Amino acid sequence: MANHQPTSGNPRVDIEYRRKKNKEEMKHQVTSFSLMIFLTLIAFFAVGYGYSHWFIAPFIILLAVIQVIFQLYYFMHMSHKGHEAPSLFLYSGVTVGAITVLAFSTIIWW
Amino acid sequence: MSTLAQKKGFGATLWDYLTTVDHKKIAILYLIAGGFFFLVGGLEAMVIRIQLAIPNNDFVSAGFYNEVLTMHGTTMIFLAAMPLVFAFMNAVMPLQIGARDVAFPFVNALGFWLFFFGGVFLNMSWFLGGAPDAGWTSYASLALESPTNGIDFYALGLQISGAGTLMGGINFLVTIINMRAPGMTYMRMPMFTWSTFVTSALILFAFPPLTVGLFLMIFDRMFGSNFFDASAGGNTIIWEHLFWIFGHPEVYILILPAFGIFSEIFAIFSRKRLFGYSSMVFATVLIGFLGFMVWAHHMFTTGLGPIANAIFAVATMAIGVPTGIKIFNWLFTMWGGSITFTTPMLYAIAFIPSFVMGGVTGIMVASAAADYQFHDTYFVVAHFHYVIVGGVVFAILAGTHLYWPKMFGTMLNEFLGKITFWLFLIGFHLTFFIQHFLGVWGMPRRIFTFLPDQGFETSNMVSTIGAFFMAVAVIVMLINVIMTSIKNERVGNDPWGDGRTLEWSIPSPPPFYNFKQLPLVRGLDAYWIEKMDGKKGMTPAEPLGDIHMPNSSFVPVVISFGLFVAAFGAVGIGDKEAYGIPVLVIGFLITFGSMFFRSVKDDHGFHIHKEDLMNDDDKGGKA
Amino acid sequence: MHADEKMTYETWPAAPEKATLEAKNKFLGFWLFLGGETVLFASLFATYLALKDKVPNSEHYLAKDLFDLPLVFMATMLLLTSSLTSVYAMYHMKNFDFKKMQLWLGITVLLGAGFLGLEIYEFNHYVHEYHHTFTSSAFGSAFYTLTGFHGAHVAFGLAWIITLMVRNSGRGLDLYNAPKFYVASLYWHFIDVVWVFIFTVVYLMGMVG
Amino acid sequence: MKRLMNWRLYSLLIMLTLILAGCGKPYLSTLTPAGEVAQIQYDLMKLSTLIMVGVIAVVTIIFVIVVMKFRRKDDRIPKQVEGSHTLEIIWTTIPILLLLILAIPTVAATFKLADVSEMDQVNEDGKRDALVVNVRANLYWWEFEYPDLGIITGQELVVPTDQKVYFNLKASDVKHSFWIPAVGGKLDTNTDNINKFWLKFDSDKSEEAGGLFYGKCAELCGPSHAFMDFKVKAVSKDEFKQWSTAMQNADEQQPTTDLAQAGQDIFNKSCIGCHAVTPIDGRPEAARTAPNLATFGERSRIAGILEHSEKDLKNWLANPETYKPGNKMTGTYNELKPEQLDALTEYLMSLKVME
């Protein structure tokens, strides 16, 4: 059962410990948020400066993917335990979606 | 709660079913609704076959034929076959994993009612100007040209019932992942549960592309967008892709549960555990996975180019391997077994050669260059009826006989059952075998009639005669159902005598809470293990305690009805009718209003108390 | 643990979103739903990519003529920040601090509404300045469908969070509503994930042609 | 006993072959390939059928043994076997091998059939040597345009034998599919793009088929999808040359009888807006809304399906809807009186380019 957390036997200590953990985690969240903003800025600047199309397209998509991974693993807690089934199904969805996008951008060319 | 119900009046029973959230009753609803639509689709098939019996026939007109053809395919796939497999999933899967219900009983009911209202909406088209007539695939250029509102009904109806199916899929997945009884590890799950699992995953990923495709179709037809209008930059091939990205997994959504049912049957009636269980699991997952990589084999002649065609051809052929693994595992389950030829087992046995014939023609059409000849001919019609009727329909008929006692507490008559079987088997091969030849002799599919002197006359006549055999078989089965229900001889937990899985360890039908105490599962074929150890039933995994149950609710019907109303509004908007927008708004108000009501009103369910359970005789399936 | 138990600061579990069976089901079911939504949006993206700049004649504006970077940038910032504020809300939910959770949710809603306002302004602008409408070209249809689906998700998410806030305002956190809040925040993040791809694929890549 | 079995098997095989080949019509059946493309496809079909019959045979043998041998005889509980790795490996690898045997020629053929590079090749004069036909599918009728020859025909395709003919395929209203079963597999005519492929018509086989192949529309396109047939005249290269020259030089044909003259008058009043009567039609595609009738007198069918007789022509003109429900000609002209029908018939039947 998932609601049996490891306990020290003393609820107060546990709560203190948990609060601290939560706080620490919140710090990580803020860090990843700043990173996300940073990535967004790079993407917008890259486009604003108008580098070559062949460079920009893959580059900003890469930035988007990184950013989304931050969202998923930090904001949506996928890095936590108990997310095996969610990640299995999310990645399956991503796979199906990627195949779809690939097909639509290759074999509908006219 | 009207749960430990005695005899009730008709009104009360009806209300009970309208508000039920019990997976066993929802299963019965799916069975009845799916069965009804099967008769409708079958009737449409008979119209097709009568029209094609002789050349230049004028039994129906050309336009009407196209409507019948489209509705036959659509009804059979979406409103008959899928709900019927859902019926068995609902009835059996929670019992097989030792759960008291599905994860979201309310959503389960909602799923059913969405399917039902979607199906009714689709069929309303018959009375409101004309049914859809662009084939069940509804290819965009033709669908946009279609003059009646039929296509609108198709797109909106499937949208509604598709939403229901998607909910059902998620529900089953969560149930299987979260609600297995103690000891029921993944690799101890019965094969039918496994196939429910993979099927549900396919539903989860296959339906969204259909949803999108249908939205684009709705927007183009009703709201003036240009997705499929080449003159405004649109592209009809998008529809083809979206449809088949859904459509191909869909056929595995149909066949995998069928495989599951047969796996149970082979084991039960050979008195042997499923041969190669783990490779069966693996093969099922692999089929599900590959199912998403092959959709373009329906589009070999679209002009995607040789690279795409070659890739998809080879990927498609690969599916033959895991399917073959399953076929041989079934054969070797029987090998060395002790086979009894009950009605379900007869279907299972007949399924093997029938399905293999359909499967191998699938591989033949997968050969892209050869498919340029097969595509859109009766060869393809023969292929898919061999896999669908020889696989899915056989499984549904087998499952009906197998699980009837579990669902209704009484056995279908075996003698009539066998008559149905033989008539259906003969009729099936008579109807569809000859169609392979019609196809390669040059008969295209979806033609409302054919001219004489092309060599099609005799074979079409034979095919039609076969269809009549099937119709008689279905009628015999209906008689069987009626007679059995009137006689109503009650049966015990394990009426077939050789049940292996948990559902056979509890009464038929099970009490509404299924398991008084959750059972402890000690291995694959949990009940069989206990029986072999000389025990009467399962060992409980928990002390007798209160059981938490969900409340019944009428809200699912209301939510679904709201969308039903809104869909009429959408059709009206497409026709530029004044009533369109108000009706749409009213419909959405009903739906969202009732959803709002549902989410704002707390519903904690109720508890059955320990004391009541103890009084409840021993009918509560001691674990 | 039962959903209707009265909770206190002491008894509040570490993972309230998964403390009961109902909660676990809801949690998992919602993630699976998001898996399906991924495919849904992927199909919309795919359609958009196939129809990008597909117009009936040369008089129509193309992606690179339409988009306005500063506006999109502002919208992006609003939505990204709202993602962070909803993380704050969940942080306080885990600490059993109902008031602060409501506060952060309120901020999230405001940011979301701001985003929605910008989007409506933007669409209006395209329609009136460029005659780039839902029905003017296949490109238009695909553009408005993709961004509109996302916008509808935002609107639905707002309605959902507001309903939750109002409904529970008088009674504080318990194990019955905590998973609801959690799931709503997941939904909100997912909307953000989709937006990241929209601003990248539609707007930024649209700008570079 | 064994003899008997052999004999039975033998006759069964003969019967099967008879059914397979016998019933199909040589001008229509894919089992009587009359050209390279159909031949490649037929070979693939044969190869796959062979493999599949083998698979079915293996399954059937095991199946029969199982069903005969392991019927329940007593109440014993059989041994609960878990599985067998050896067997698993066997029935995984053998199918893979079989599929490879099929996959390789499939891929080869797929690429071969899609090779239309010759369409773009030009000789020293800047012209292409390949014969190219533009096929335009319309609701229930076909147009064949020879862009390099500058001529157009409706409903009946004329091609030279023993050389590759290249096709550009497209549809002008809804999707159709271009299929000449005996000569090669189909390719869709889309509304969005032009599809290209080639076919080759074998002279000997064409003779066996009576020089006339049946073509069909293979994509549901509306009520008269069933009737969207066309015919292919395969002629020798010389004859084709003669024909195309005659087509190129065909002027507007002048009626020779009074009746035909009357027919022409009606035609010019009611029909010319849609139908052209010369093989050279400079109007844009969108304006060519009906089959070109320049060669109508030499047709083998009317509207693709009716017999080429005066009676049928009058029936068609009097009421096309009965013959092709939903066709685009119905109701576009005033009702025709019997004498008008006679006149039109006389005129239309006189439209010929070859003398």
Ligand code: HEA
């Ligand atoms: C339940 C439904 C179902 C199932 C299970 C299948 C199974 C398969 N189908 Fe079928 N199919 C349909 C339903 C189904 N199909 C429908 C409805 C259509 C038409 C849709 C429409 O256009 O309206 C269609 C159309 C269709 C096409 C398109 C044809 C065309 O329109 O031109 C193709 C092409 O590749 C195809 C292939 C296959 C293959 C390779 C399998 C494989 O999964 C089969 C695998 C099974 C076996 C191969 C047999 C057992 C294996 C062995 C005994 C091992 C040894 C075997 C070998 C080595 C070969 N199918």
Ligand code: HEA
């Ligand atoms: C689950 C799927 C399914 C099932 C079970 C069936 C079952 C049958 N199908 Fe179906 N069929 C399709 C799916 C299915 N079909 C699809 C997808 C298409 C393609 C559509 C398209 O091209 O768009 C198709 C197309 C199709 C065609 C091709 C039409 C054409 O291309 O022009 C034909 C022709 O023979 C046919 C025949 C049959 C027959 C004889 C049955 C029989 O097995 C039916 C047996 C059932 C009965 C006979 C029940 C009859 C019942 C009664 C008579 C009692 C009625 C009385 C009461 C109401 C009380 N089908």
Ligand code: CUA
């Ligand atoms: Cu044209 Cu069918």
Ligand SMILES: [Cu+2]
């Ligand atoms: Cu398929």
